[in-house]
Amino acid sequence: xxxxxxxxxxxxxxxxxxxxxxxxxxxxxxxxxxxxxxxxxxxxxxxxxxxxxxxxxxxxxxxxxxxxxxxxxxxxxxxxxxxxxxxxxxxxxxxxxxxxxxxxxxxxxxxxxxxxxxxxxxxxxxxxxxxxxxxxxxxxxxxxxxxxxxxxxxxxxxxxxxxxxxxxxxxxxxxxxxxxxxxxxxxxxxxxxxxxxxxxxxxxxxxxxxx
Amino acid sequence: xxxxxxxxxxxxxxxxxxxxxxxxxxxxxxxxxxxxxxxxxxxxxxxxxxxxxxxxxxxxxxxxxxxxxxxxxxxxxxxxxxxxxxxxxxxxxxxxxxxxxxxxxxxxxxxxxxxxxxxxxxxxxxxxxxxxxxxxxxxxxxxxxxxxxxxxxxxxxxxxxxxxxxxxxxxxxxxxxxxxxxxxxxxxxxxxxxxxxxxxxxxxxxxxxxxxxxxxxxxxxxxxxxxxxxxxxxxxxxxxxxxxxxxxxxxxxxxxxxxxxxxxxxxxxxxxxxxxxxxxxxxxxxxxxxxxxxxxxxxxxxxxxxxxxxxxxxxxxxxxxxxxxxxxxxxxxxxxxxxxxxxxxxxxxxxxxxxxxxxxxxxxxxxxxxxxxxxxxxxxxxxxxxxxxxxxxxxxxxxxxxxxxxxxxxxxxxxxxxxxxxxxxxxxxxxxxxxxxxxxxxxxxxxxxxxxxxxxxxxxxxxxxxxxxxxxxxxxxxxxxxxxxxxxxxxxxxxxxxxxxxxxxxxxxxxxxxxxxxxxxxxxxxxxxxxxxxxxxxxxxxxxxxxxx
Numbered sequence: 053x054x055x056x057x058x059x060x061x062x063x064x065x066x067x068x069x070x071x072x073x074x075x076x077x078x079x080x081x082x083x084x085x086x087x088x089x090x091x092x093x094x095x096x097x098x099x100x101x102x103x104x105x106x107x108x109x110x111x112x113x114x115x116x117x118x119x120x121x122x123x124x125x126x127x128x129x130x131x132x133x134x135x136x137x138x139x140x141x142x143x144x145x146x147x148x149x150x151x152x153x154x155x156x157x158x159x160x161x162x163x164x165x166x167x168x169x170x171x172x173x174x175x176x177x178x179x180x181x182x183x184x185x186x187x188x189x190x191x192x193x194x195x196x197x198x199x200x201x202x203x204x205x206x207x208x209x210x211x212x213x214x215x216x217x218x219x220x221x222x223x224x225x226x227x228x229x230x231x232x233x234x235x236x237x238x239x240x241x242x243x244x245x246x247x248x249x250x251x252x253x254x255x256x257x258x259x260x261x262x263x
Numbered sequence: 264x265x266x267x268x269x270x271x272x273x274x275x276x277x278x279x280x281x282x283x284x285x286x287x288x289x290x291x292x293x294x295x296x297x298x299x300x301x302x303x304x305x306x307x308x309x310x311x312x313x314x315x316x317x318x319x320x321x322x323x324x325x326x327x328x329x330x331x332x333x334x335x336x337x338x339x340x341x342x343x344x345x346x347x348x349x350x351x352x353x354x355x356x357x358x359x360x361x362x363x364x365x366x367x368x369x370x371x372x373x374x375x376x377x378x379x380x381x382x383x384x385x386x387x388x389x390x391x392x393x394x395x396x397x398x399x400x401x402x403x404x405x406x407x408x409x410x411x412x413x414x415x416x417x418x419x420x421x422x423x424x425x426x427x428x429x430x431x432x433x434x435x436x437x438x439x440x441x442x443x444x445x446x447x448x449x450x451x452x453x454x455x456x457x458x459x460x461x462x463x464x465x466x467x468x469x470x471x472x473x474x475x476x477x478x479x480x481x482x483x484x485x486x487x488x489x490x491x492x493x494x495x496x497x498x499x500x501x502x503x504x505x506x507x508x509x510x511x512x513x514x515x516x517x518x519x520x521x522x523x524x525x526x527x528x529x530x531x532x533x534x535x536x537x538x539x540x541x542x543x544x545x546x547x548x549x550x551x552x553x554x555x556x557x558x559x560x561x562x563x564x565x566x567x568x569x570x571x572x573x574x575x576x577x578x579x580x581x582x583x584x585x586x587x588x589x590x591x592x593x594x595x596x597x598x599x600x601x602x603x604x605x606x607x608x609x610x611x612x613x614x615x616x617x618x619x620x621x622x623x624x625x626x627x628x629x630x631x632x633x634x635x636x637x638x639x640x641x642x643x644x645x646x647x648x649x650x651x652x653x654x655x656x657x658x659x660x661x662x663x664x665x666x667x668x669x670x671x672x673x674x675x676x677x678x679x680x681x682x683x684x685x686x687x688x689x690x691x692x693x694x695x696x697x698x699x700x701x702x703x704x705x706x707x708x709x710x711x712x713x714x715x716x717x718x719x720x721x722x723x724x725x726x727x728x729x730x731x732x733x734x735x736x737x738x739x740x741x742x743x744x745x746x747x748x749x750x751x752x753x754x755x756x757x758x759x760x761x762x763x764x765x766x767x768x769x770x771x772x773x774x775x776x777x778x779x780x781x782x783x784x785x786x787x788x789x790x791x792x793x794x795x796x797x798x799x800x801x802x803x804x805x806x807x808x809x810x811x812x
Contacts (some may be wrong), residue, residue, distance in 0.1 A: 086751075093266065096595030098751050099785040110784050116595040131784065135752075138781040142755040170774070173762045196748060205265050214318030215590060215748070218573075220758040222748030228299050228317040235314060 057123040066119055073101055073114035081127045084136055084160050086143070087197035088115045089246050092206050095198050098143075100136045100160065104129025111135060137164045145171035146220070147249075148178060148192050156248035157195065174220065184232040186255050187244055193251035196222045200243035200252050212236040213243060224251075264584045264594050266607060268315060272587045273606035275310035282588020283309040283316045287326055288571055295330035295366075295373070309588060322590045322747075324572030325530055328375035329366040335359065335405060336390040340379025340492030341687065342649040344737045345725050346386035351402050352376075355389070358406040378574065378741060380531050381495035383647065383721070384416050384655035393533060398650075418499055418645075419673075420659035426623045426635065426643045427616065428659045431506030431542075433551045435622030436513050440559040448474065448518040451621065453629035455641050460486055460577070460614030461690065461718050461789065463707050466621075469611055472601035473519045476609035483515045483524035484605060484612040486582055487535060490574040491690025492741065494721030496645040497615040499657050501528060501535040504619065505542035509565060511618030513552065514625050516563040519611055524565045525586050526615075530572055539567045574745035578788045579612040581747060592747040593788040616645060616720075639663030639706050644720055646705070648674040651681070651724040660705070667701035669722065681726040685804070689718020691738055692793025695725075695800035714800055731808040735801055736764040742794040753791025756782045760798070769812035772802070 053068035059079035066075045071094060076083045086098035094115040102111040106124035111132035114125075126132075140161050144150065151157040181189040196215065201224060204213040212235045216225045227235025244252045272282065286305035290297050297320050306316040320326050337355050356362060359374050366373035380395055382388035388397035389405050396404055397413035404410045418428040439447045452467030473481055485508060489497035500508055512524040528535040543565050546552040554562045568586050575581050576591035583605050585591040604610025620642050624632045633641040639662035646669060648655040653675030660669060670676065670683065677683055686696045688705075694714035696703065703709055707717050725734060739761035746753045760778055763770050779795035786792040801809060 094595065096787055097749050099787065100751075102785065113595070116597070118597060135781050135785045138777060139751050139785055142759065142781070143751055145759070146755050171759050173759060195751070196754065198749075202265070205267055209267075211268075211312035212314055214312075214314040215592070216318050216321040218322050218592075218748040219743055219746035220748070220754060222754060225314065225317060225321075227314050228302050236312065 055119045055121050057119045057121075057125060059125050060127055070119050071115055072103055072105070072112065072117045072119060072123070072125055075119050076103070076114060076125065076127055083114050083127050084140075084164060085115060086140075086157065086160060086195070086248055087199060089199050089203070091246075092199065092202045095202065097196070097198055099139050102132035102136050103127050104132050133164070137166055140164055140166045141169045142171060143195050145169035145173070146175055146195070148175040151193065151249045155250050176223070181226075181231045183234070184237070184239070186239060186241070187232045187237070188253050188255055189226070189232065190251050190253075191223050193249045194223050195249055195251070196224070197248060199246040199248065200224055203242035203246045207242045208238070208240050210236055210238055210240070212238070264580070264587070264589060264592070268311070268589060269587060269607050271311060272309075272589065276606065280310050281308055283311050283319050284323070284571060284585065284588035287316070287320050288569070291326055291330070295334070295370075297326055315589070318590050319588065322573065323570075324375075324377070326571060328364045329373055331366045331370050331373035333372045334375065334392060335372065336375050336377040336380075337363070338378065338380045338382070338386070338388040338390075339376045340383065341691065341723055341737065341741070342379065342383030342493045343387040345723060345729065346650050348730075348733065349737070351387035351389075354402045355405060358402065377531055377572070378490075378745075379492040381489070381498040382413055383493050383495055383649045383723070385413055386650040388413070395533075415502070416499075416656035418503065418657040418659065421661065422635065422643055422659055425659055427500070427507075427619050427645050428504070428657075429507070430504050431508070431510045431622060433506065433510050433546070433549075435625035436510050436517070436551065437557070439514055439517055439625040440557065440561060444517050444520070447514060447625060450624050450629045451518065454624045454632040456617065456620055456624065456632070457640060457707065458614055459616035459620070459644070459719070461491075461692065461716070463717065466613055466617050469601060469613070470515060470518050472599065473521075473609045473611045476602050478609055481519055481521040481609040482605045482611070483512050483519065483521045484582065484586065484600075484610055485512050485524060485526035485618055486577065486579065486612055486614045487526050487528040488570055488577040488582060489529060489615070489719060490577045491719045491721055493649055493687065493723035494647060494690060494719040496647050496657060496720050498532050498535060499645070500615050500619050501532070502538045505539045506546060507619045507622060508539065508615050509542055509546055509552065511613075511621040512565060513556070513563045514621045515611055515613060515618060517561055521611070522562050522564070524563065525605065526565060526567050527570055527576070527582055527586050528567060529570045536567050536569045543567065573747070574741075575747040575788070575790050578790065581788075582612060583610065592749045593790075595787060636662035639704070644705070644717070646720045646722055649721075649723045651677050651726050653678045662706045663704050665701070666696065666703050666705050666722070669705055670701065670724070674722070677724060677726055681728070684725050684727045684729050685731070687723045687725070687797060688721070689716045690721060691741055692716070692789055692796055693718045694796045695734075695804070697804040714796060714803070716796075731801055731805040732764065732810055735798055735809065736761070738797050739764055739794070742790070746790065750785070750787035750791060752781050752785035753787070756785075757791060757794060760794075769810050772811045775811075776802070
């Protein structure tokens, strides 16, 4: 079974069950994402992958919306882009310092031309964990995209990480706030590999970046 | 929610293991705080990873505020705010010498915030240990140590034969079991029973999806997490007519092909779970629940679960996560619960009041049900009024009655000769109706046309002394502190929106409206998507009071 959709005027055929994001990528069109990792089940948290769909009064998240026969999708729908851009600005505003230029978040912000965030106010508290020989955790850079938690769950099957708190204070913890070293972590590095902000990073990379 | 974690929960549930949340609640009740040792025990007993259990322990209000030997919970819901402008909160803080969420150094007393105790008819309300006291003088009684249980309202039905304000008698199930399950489903579809929890989705369509879903094992979930501040309708149903709710669940089970139901009841209503459990025990004794109900071959039973303090758990995917004992965060749909719900299995989630309508439909049929509110949404509706009204309480009304008639004829207008400045109908995600629009009919479409909604049916008046900027600040404080933290627009956007109103500065209207759009169009669920509705109303009807630049 396959489904036919149009992405920015270009017809594509995708497998039944494919999402709008799958179709957009198959059509070679760029859709910004922050909480998406192709190795993980779609999560639908960041809301940056919004696209316009003919017949829908509101933009739809590309990563969690299944393709239906005949859908016409606009990846650069002005409303969808405006909201996505505003969301990225909000995300930048919760960090006490801008993300490093080479991170995925910084790249998305550049691509969407998000400048200095205009939301003064609370930022995440600076908390560093560096008890582990290879993995460093800078909690203030966590944007609660859940990619590390899902990597540990869906890719590694270790369940050493969890989302904690709620609302603006949400963050991620290893074990019972005991750090990677004393949690069930097996040091696979899947969390650092997927992190879009280097909130979790491998030490060697940090060393490289600072040198 | 993680499919792997839910599968773990399902397997351990099959072996009668308690959920992580249940074990953590026990620890909190026993010792007033949760330690890492408690988390490890909860992980061991529930069979879940330690990190997962830790995540649960940091999510729910009931697990966060440390409790002293005397634990005082002050209601900060919107009805209490409308009654005192939060003066009762300040008086308690000063009188007890404690901040919200603080426990005295000697462990004698603790103070915490709770939203909402469902005593909106006699605000302000305070829960002192297990006693809920409310009304004038409550702060003085708390400080004097003389709190006493507040009276509950007597419901009034305007119908000749009440549909919702009667105790259940299982007569609807008796008739349904004589017919096929298809006939029951058809009747509910034909009755066009719309969900009473807020979204108004047709219940019959939900049932049909779940019935058609593949799989032998399916579930019914009754949503008793009536979190909307200002609403105490589901509370009344669960505590006064629990058998009617259970009968509705059993009927849903019969129509869908489910043999078990779960009711999730909020912990802010300490009397609801015992009432439902007592009704379930009586029903089992009379053969209305259990195996082979009344010789029909249909089996159905229920489990009553208590929540732990989270507004967003009223959203159906978060509700399911809470029953599973996990963090009550929202999951993107699809998959819908009808395909993959509780324990990853097909599930129908219906609001308690929605279910309470079903016995009438089963007994009297769709036509009789539609005739209850001629020319309007089928069926009847429970509405409730806050303490500002002269005659606050719960009333069963027909859809289509004007809001003015409800407020004046039933509510008796406001007390002390005050005038209505505005109403918030249907909870915090509903718009605010200015007094100039009181002639709007109370119905789904008519209210939607003026930016409001039926929601749960709470009708909350702000009187003519109310500062509308303070209303915006109050609502956004609630919105930000109840955000589950999953989707970015709600998690960050509501914090920013609240900060705008909490500061003394003028608010840039264009920036505020852009932020509201981000919340409306970007949010994952109705919490972030709906919180802008009352702010939009205030911008439309009270712009001069908001301090806009």
